[in-house]
Amino acid sequence: MNKNKEKSMFAKEYFWRSLMTAGGLFVILLTIVIGAFLVYKGSATFTVFGHSLWEFIGTAEWAPEDSMAGGGAVGSLIFLVGSLTTCLLALIIATPFSLGTAIFMTDISPKFGERFYRPVVEIFAGIPSVVYGWVGLTVLVPAIKTVFDRQVGHSVLAAGIVLAVMIFPTITSVSADAIRSVPQDCRMAAYGLGSTRWQAIYRVVIPAAKPGILSGVILGLARAFGEALAVAMVIGQTTALPTSIFSTTKTLTTEIAAQMGNAMEGGETKSALWSMALLLFLISLFFIFLIHHFSKQREYAAKQ
Amino acid sequence: MKQKVRRSQRVDRGMTFVFYAVAFFFFALLFAFASKVILGGLAGATPEMFGFLRKGSIGNQLFNTVYLVFLSLLFSVPIGVSAGIYLAMYAKQGKATRFLCLCIETLSSLPSIVVGLFGYLVFLVFFGMGKSLMAGALSVSILTLPLITKTTEDAIKDLPPGYFQASMGVGATKWQSVFHVLLPACVPRIMTGVILAAGRGFGEAAALLYTTGSGSDLRWGNWDITSPTCPFNPFRPAETLSIQIWNLQTNGQDRDLANLASAVLMILVLVFSIAANALSRRISRKNSGEKS
Amino acid sequence: MEDKIAIPQNGNQFDISALNLYYGNFHALKQIDMKIEKNKITALIGPSGCGKSTFLKTLNRMNDLVENVRIEGTIRMDGRDIYRDMDSIELRHRVGMVFQQPNPFPKSVYDNVAYGPRIHGIRRKHQLDEIVERSLRQAAIWDELKDRLHKSAMGLSGGQQQRLCIARTLAVEPDIILMDEPTSALDPISTSKIEDLALELKKNYTIIIVTHNMQQAVRVSDDTAFFLLGEVVEKGNTEKLFSLPSDSRTEDYITGRFG
Numbered sequence: 001m002n003k004n005k006e007k008s009m010f011a012k013e014y015f016w017r018s019l020m021t022a023g024g025l026f027v028i029l030l031t032i033v034i035g036a037f038l039v040y041k042g043s044a045t046f047t048v049f050g051h052s053l054w055e056f057i058g059t060a061e062w063a064p065e066d067s068m069a070g071g072g073a074v075g076s077l078i079f080l081v082g083s084l085t086t087c088l089l090a091l092i093i094a095t096p097f098s099l100g101t102a103i104f105m106t107d108i109s110p111k112f113g114e115r116f117y118r119p120v121v122e123i124f125a126g127i128p129s130v131v132y133g134w135v136g137l138t139v140l141v142p143a144i145k146t147v148f149d150r151q152v153g154h155s156v157l158a159a160g161i162v163l164a165v166m167i168f169p170t171i172t173s174v175s176a177d178a179i180r181s182v183p184q185d186c187r188m189a190a191y192g193l194g195s196t197r198w199q200a201i202y203r204v205v206i207p208a209a210k211p212g213i214l215s216g217v218i219l220g221l222a223r224a225f226g227e228a229l230a231v232a233m234v235i236g237q238t239t240a241l242p243t244s245i246f247s248t249t250k251t252l253t254t255e256i257a258a259q260m261g262n263a264m265e266g267g268e269t270k271s272a273l274w275s276m277a278l279l280l281f282l283i284s285l286f287f288i289f290l291i292h293h294f295s296k297q298r299e300y301a302a303k304q
Numbered sequence: 305m306k307q308k309v310r311r312s313q314r315v316d317r318g319m320t321f322v323f324y325a326v327a328f329f330f331f332a333l334l335f336a337f338a339s340k341v342i343l344g345g346l347a348g349a350t351p352e353m354f355g356f357l358r359k360g361s362i363g364n365q366l367f368n369t370v371y372l373v374f375l376s377l378l379f380s381v382p383i384g385v386s387a388g389i390y391l392a393m394y395a396k397q398g399k400a401t402r403f404l405c406l407c408i409e410t411l412s413s414l415p416s417i418v419v420g421l422f423g424y425l426v427f428l429v430f431f432g433m434g435k436s437l438m439a440g441a442l443s444v445s446i447l448t449l450p451l452i453t454k455t456t457e458d459a460i461k462d463l464p465p466g467y468f469q470a471s472m473g474v475g476a477t478k479w480q481s482v483f484h485v486l487l488p489a490c491v492p493r494i495m496t497g498v499i500l501a502a503g504r505g506f507g508e509a510a511a512l513l514y515t516t517g518s519g520s521d522l523r524w525g526n527w528d529i530t531s532p533t534c535p536f537n538p539f540r541p542a543e544t545l546s547i548q549i550w551n552l553q554t555n556g557q558d559r560d561l562a563n564l565a566s567a568v569l570m571i572l573v574l575v576f577s578i579a580a581n582a583l584s585r586r587i588s589r590k591n592s593g594e595k596s
Numbered sequence: 597m598e599d600k601i602a603i604p605q606n607g608n609q610f611d612i613s614a615l616n617l618y619y620g621n622f623h624a625l626k627q628i629d630m631k632i633e634k635n636k637i638t639a640l641i642g643p644s645g646c647g648k649s650t651f652l653k654t655l656n657r658m659n660d661l662v663e664n665v666r667i668e669g670t671i672r673m674d675g676r677d678i679y680r681d682m683d684s685i686e687l688r689h690r691v692g693m694v695f696q697q698p699n700p701f702p703k704s705v706y707d708n709v710a711y712g713p714r715i716h717g718i719r720r721k722h723q724l725d726e727i728v729e730r731s732l733r734q735a736a737i738w739d740e741l742k743d744r745l746h747k748s749a750m751g752l753s754g755g756q757q758q759r760l761c762i763a764r765t766l767a768v769e770p771d772i773i774l775m776d777e778p779t780s781a782l783d784p785i786s787t788s789k790i791e792d793l794a795l796e797l798k799k800n801y802t803i804i805i806v807t808h809n810m811q812q813a814v815r816v817s818d819d820t821a822f823f824l825l826g827e828v829v830e831k832g833n834t835e836k837l838f839s840l841p842s843d844s845r846t847e848d849y850i851t852g853r854f855g
Binding site: 009010012013016017019020021022023024026027028030031032033034035037038041096097100101103104105108109113117119120121122123124126127128129130131133134135137138139165168194196197198199201202222225226227228229233253256257260261265274277280281284285287288 | 309312313315316319320322323324326327329330331333334337340341382383384385386387388389390391393394395403404406407408409410411413414415416417418419421422424425426429446449450453477478479482483500503504506507508509510513514546549550553559562563566569570573574576577578581
Binding site: 306308309311312313 | 683685686689715716717
């Protein structure tokens with residue numbers, strides 16, 4: 001082979017390899033930069049304006065000064081509680097339905113489930129959240145108002161239901177994958193011992209698929225936690241701790257979405273909002289940690 | 305003994321009924337939801353709403369949505385695909401690679417509002433871009449980047465190992481193997497990922513709230529790319545369909561228009577996800593066909 | 597269990613007549629007539645795809661779980677037609693099954709064995725303890741596992757897993773045990789342990805074993821049935837079938853001319 005040609009071939013090889021590596025490095029860099037920015041901007045509340053961590057996550061007095069001087073109160077417990085209650089409500093509503101549907105798709109009617117139900121569920125995972133929010137606002141909110149005879153239909157309940165419908169496809173398809181990956185042998189063993197289908201599902205299939213199902217639930221929870229606009233449309237946006245599921249309140253995301261545009265750059269309000277964004281980031285990291293934990297459990301169980 | 309059997313069979317039948325009921329309920333709910341949004345939205349629409357007016361129509365917003373997604377794919381596809389190739393072909397097992405995977409996961413689970421804030425901070429505050437399509441497109445590409453990376457990586461890793469070995473065996477270099485053998489073989493799957501990413505981009509709102517602004521004043525036929533009314537100027541503020549819905553609900557006006565925007569958005573997303581689904585089905589059918 | 601005592605020893609456990617089975621259009625079992633005796637080990641042999649496993653699965657109605665299966669003819673167990681007079685769940689309590697691949701549940705050893713009694717409504721701890729110990733002893737694996745009852749069954753060796761699966765089947769107290777090539781995934785030592793176990797168990801159980809290992813059939817079984825293309829070519833005393841087969845096809849098979 002021609003020496004020159006060989007050389008150019010290697011040069012090309014190195015060139016492309018470095019380009020691909022650059023792509024990988026870019027992803028790492030981007031993540032680090034995002035994290036760094038959030039830490040940098042989010043820590044100003046504590047370093048520049050001198051608030052304590054406890055004041056931020058443990059108290060409910062939210063009255064930041066929209067100025068460089070600061071001196072207001074940045075207690076964001078309301079938003080944290082708002083996020084937690086809406087998301088937990090969504091999980092409570094969505095999980096049983098999702099599990100039921102996942103089992104229906106895998107063990108009760110696998111043919112129909114695979115060919116038809118599953119694609120439909122997957123498509124619904126892609127429906128934009130503003131559409132969910134808009135339907136929640138125009139259909140669900142008036143419905144809650146009339147059914148429960150409230151003054152306003154905006155409520156934690158409305159947000160919980162909208163989120164539940166939003167995360168239903170996520171939990172369903174991840175759980176269905178987990179349930180499907182339980183070996184057929186296990187089911188046969190259960191039937192061979194005289195189990196009914198429900199006994200096989202309840203005592204063998206679900207326990208075996210548990211780590212995967214939990215991952216699905218966490219993924220759903222993560223999606224619910226990060227959702228901003230759909231929740232903002234139906235939760236009523238009042239700065240008060242919720243007292244019942246009919247209360248109006250705010251969540252971390254809705255407050256950021258609502259206030260960020262008005263707040264002054266470098267002011268206390270904006271810093272506090274950045275701290276809330278940082279909190280969201282940390283929570284999503286925590287969810288990733290949980291999912292890793294469950295998938296490790298699964299690997300462990302498979303190897304054992 | 306017999307009684308026990310009878311009882312567990314009754315429970316079994318009961319639970320079977322419950323499963324059918326749950327599945328049917330959600331199926332009906334999803335169906336009702338889709339038809340309410342699409343039919344309800346189209347039913348309340350007037351012909352002007354489909355126009356390209358400054359106010360009260362969705363034409364410009366639809367254009368902005370598509371243009372924004374197109375711009376975002378210009379960034380996320382090359383970077384995502386190369387990162388995916390890196391992961392599948394070049395990365396060595398080790399801490400750095402594990403960290404990269406963790407980064408991808410972190411990116412994919414970032415709340416979109418947080419990405420929006422980051423975009424706002426970097427593109428607007430640091431680079432002084434001003435609210436623009438470009439800033440929005442860049443933010444959306446951060447959101448879709450992990451999806452494209454992951455699909456590319458999986459697509460390459462799932463190819464039969466024989467492909468790569470055969471190519472290396474005839475004396476091709478690694479890059480030649482990747483470019484001429486592996487990449488063409490997984491183009492359909494990568495396309496599926498890109499379509500899904502586009503679908504996600506169409507519906508994105510929270511990440512655009514503080515990055516694209518709300519311009520809808522386009523002058524069609526204005527080809528001066530630097531003019532703020534030129535449709536193709538990527539540095540102008542632009543209102544997408546999802547932001548339009550958000551703005552309409554905050555201002556509380558023109559329900560029909562928001563209904564129509566939802567319907568169009570929904571159709572757009574449905575078309576894209578059905579296309580992605582059909583594509584991936586065809587791929588899996590083709591693959592299983594090859595095997596048997 | 598009372599009715600078990602009432603049955604005379606060494607009668608027929610299964611009485612199969614004119615059994616036909618179709619998978620869609622495929623005629624998988626053709627006109628099978630067979631009697632299977634109590635407290636004996638009956639081996640089913642034949643080349644792969646001959647229908648021996650399918651036949652085995654009709655005996656505890658595992659084929660019910662497969663779509664597009666049509667079954668004609670009758671299978672009587674102690675005089676009762678298992679497809680018409682019995683329910684599949686009830687039947688499977690009495691006819692246990694051991695599969696080709698050891699398939700313990702991803703649970704602890706204890707929970708695996710206690711699974712059957714539990715689904716039959718036995719809840720009390722001391723009762724379960726008793727059943728678990730008895731079943732594991734019967735399966736000759738108690739000594740190996742008694743210290744790791746609460747560890748995952750997935751950590752056992754293949755041979756241990758298979759004997760655990762047998763113990764799990766015994767815990768339901770069946771009358772009959774079906775074994776579908778129970779040793780094909782195991783090493784020779786584990787295989788001989790399972791064979792010894794089968795010989796031990798036949799005192800109390802009727803065992804039907806599918807095998808493609810003819811030495812195994814000779815070693816363990818009293819009776820052998822030779823299947824070919826969905827038909828029973830020959831059935832009879834194992835020793836006789838292997839030494840003086842009455843059908844030339846049987847002879848071809850056991851002398852290794854095909855299969």
